[in-house]
Amino acid sequence: MIEVRFPVLNESEPDAEGVLATWFVGDGEEVGEGQLLCEVQVEKSSEDVHSEGAGTIRLAVSEGEVVRQGEVIARIE
Amino acid sequence: MTTAERTRERRLTTARAMVEGIAQEMRRNEEVFVMGEDVGAYGGIFGTTTGLLDEFGPERVMDTPISETGFIGAGVGAAIEGMRPIVELMFVDFFGVCMDQIYNHMAKIHYESGGNVKVPMVLMTSVGGGYSDGAQHSQCLWATFAHLPGMKIVVPSNPRDAKGLMISAIRDDNPVVYMTHKGIMGLAWMAKNARSVGPVPEEEYEVPIGKASVAREGTDATVVTLSLSVHHALDVAERLSGEGIELEVLDLRSLVPLDREAILESVGKTGRVLVVDEDYRSFGLSGEIAATIAEEDPAMLKAPLARVAVPDVPIPYARPLERAVLPTPERIEEAARGLVGA
Numbered sequence: 001m002i003e004v005r006f007p008v009l010n011e012s013e014p015d016a017e018g019v020l021a022t023w024f025v026g027d028g029e030e031v032g033e034g035q036l037l038c039e040v041q042v043e044k045s046s047e048d049v050h051s052e053g054a055g056t057i058r059l060a061v062s063e064g065e066v067v068r069q070g071e072v073i074a075r076i077e
Numbered sequence: 078m079t080t081a082e083r084t085r086e087r088r089l090t091t092a093r094a095m096v097e098g099i100a101q102e103m104r105r106n107e108e109v110f111v112m113g114e115d116v117g118a119y120g121g122i123f124g125t126t127t128g129l130l131d132e133f134g135p136e137r138v139m140d141t142p143i144s145e146t147g148f149i150g151a152g153v154g155a156a157i158e159g160m161r162p163i164v165e166l167m168f169v170d171f172f173g174v175c176m177d178q179i180y181n182h183m184a185k186i187h188y189e190s191g192g193n194v195k196v197p198m199v200l201m202t203s204v205g206g207g208y209s210d211g212a213q214h215s216q217c218l219w220a221t222f223a224h225l226p227g228m229k230i231v232v233p234s235n236p237r238d239a240k241g242l243m244i245s246a247i248r249d250d251n252p253v254v255y256m257t258h259k260g261i262m263g264l265a266w267m268a269k270n271a272r273s274v275g276p277v278p279e280e281e282y283e284v285p286i287g288k289a290s291v292a293r294e295g296t297d298a299t300v301v302t303l304s305l306s307v308h309h310a311l312d313v314a315e316r317l318s319g320e321g322i323e324l325e326v327l328d329l330r331s332l333v334p335l336d337r338e339a340i341l342e343s344v345g346k347t348g349r350v351l352v353v354d355e356d357y358r359s360f361g362l363s364g365e366i367a368a369t370i371a372e373e374d375p376a377m378l379k380a381p382l383a384r385v386a387v388p389d390v391p392i393p394y395a396r397p398l399e400r401a402v403l404p405t406p407e408r409i410e411e412a413a414r415g416l417v418g419a
Contacts, residue, residue, distance in 0.1 A: 021265030024088050041265040
């Protein structure tokens with residue numbers, strides 16, 4: 001199982017919170033390695049999160065939800 | 078459930094779909110290049126060129142100084158010499174400082190040369206309000222451009238059309254003004270509409286310029302609209318459907334050429350029409366739709382034409398005032414109810 005974590009965009013404040021801006025995949029879908037999963041945002045900067053493996057994705061947070069950097073946002077089984 | 082059933086079509090935001098269309102055309106034709114303010118390292122302030130600099134380098138993705146008349150004029154010159162420039166005017170509101178290049182040169186050189194000189198150029202620009210950006214950063218102004226002969230005008234409302242219309246615009250030998258509303262781009266930092274993310278085919282494909290699309294079929298009235306207002310109209314249509322009122326939503330997608338046939342066909346079927354337009358009310362798109370119907374057969378209307386547009390005032394900065402002038406779902410719903418007598 002792969003844990004997908006919210007990336008650290010603000011390195012000077014590791015505990016900073018961000019927003020899960022857009023999910024490009026849905027809960028329970030099959031994803032492939034390298035596939036674009038979501039876009040996240042901390043303050044005004046945003047970053048894409050790609051899949052590090054293949055499998056069925058389970059989303060742990062909803063679109064628009066506030067998340068602390070480094071927290072698990074999905075699991076790929 | 079099989080794997081295939083669980084895997085949906087690939088989804089993109091409108092901004093990413095535009096970038097994919099541009100990148101595919103840049104790969105297949107080395108005459109295609111991009112220039113404008115902050116289109117390079119920044120990736121376009123509304124995400125229209127993100128990643129292009131990395132793939133194609135600074136000779137094909139050029140940041141320009143803040144001189145719209147200079148770089149749009151340079152684009153016209155490059156197009157005349159056989160290139161296919163995509164030039165970004167960051168906000169359409171800035172057209173005032175470069176309009177001579179746009180409507181006296183880009184739009185007229187083909188005519189003035191007796192058809193000998195083509196200007197295959199895309200002028201890409203961001204339009205629309207709803208996020209308190211004030212009177213000089215919130216206008217749509219598509220009717221201003223559509224009024225002037227010599228330019229095609231496309232205004233996609235969703236990711237799939239945005240990519241297909243971009244590819245069509247780049248391949249077209251005429252100057253095409255490509256206008257996208259900031260509210261449909263799917264940007265992380267702007268209030269997002271659910272329909273700003275949607276399925277987009279991975280291969281190259283064209284969406285024909287000048288063809289409207291029935292975004293939702295209905296029988297009781299036709300909502301003729303475009304861009305972000307398509308999303309609002311679909312939301313209203315879904316709500317009214319619960320009460321037995323079925324709105325047809327026609328997404329114009331292009332203003333020049335205008336798909337008058339599609340308008341007349343839909344209005345001929347429903348007998349009622351509401352025009353929803355985020356541009357100014359007078360001397361604009363809604364009046365053109367009314368004239369199109371009146372010239373064909375005013376008797377096709379069972380009720381007077383209704384319109385929801387921006388009253389003839391500058392777009393306010395204050396959020397409550399801005400909401401009062403924009404074609405919000407509330408204003409669309411009220412007008413639709415009035416139109417069908419519900």
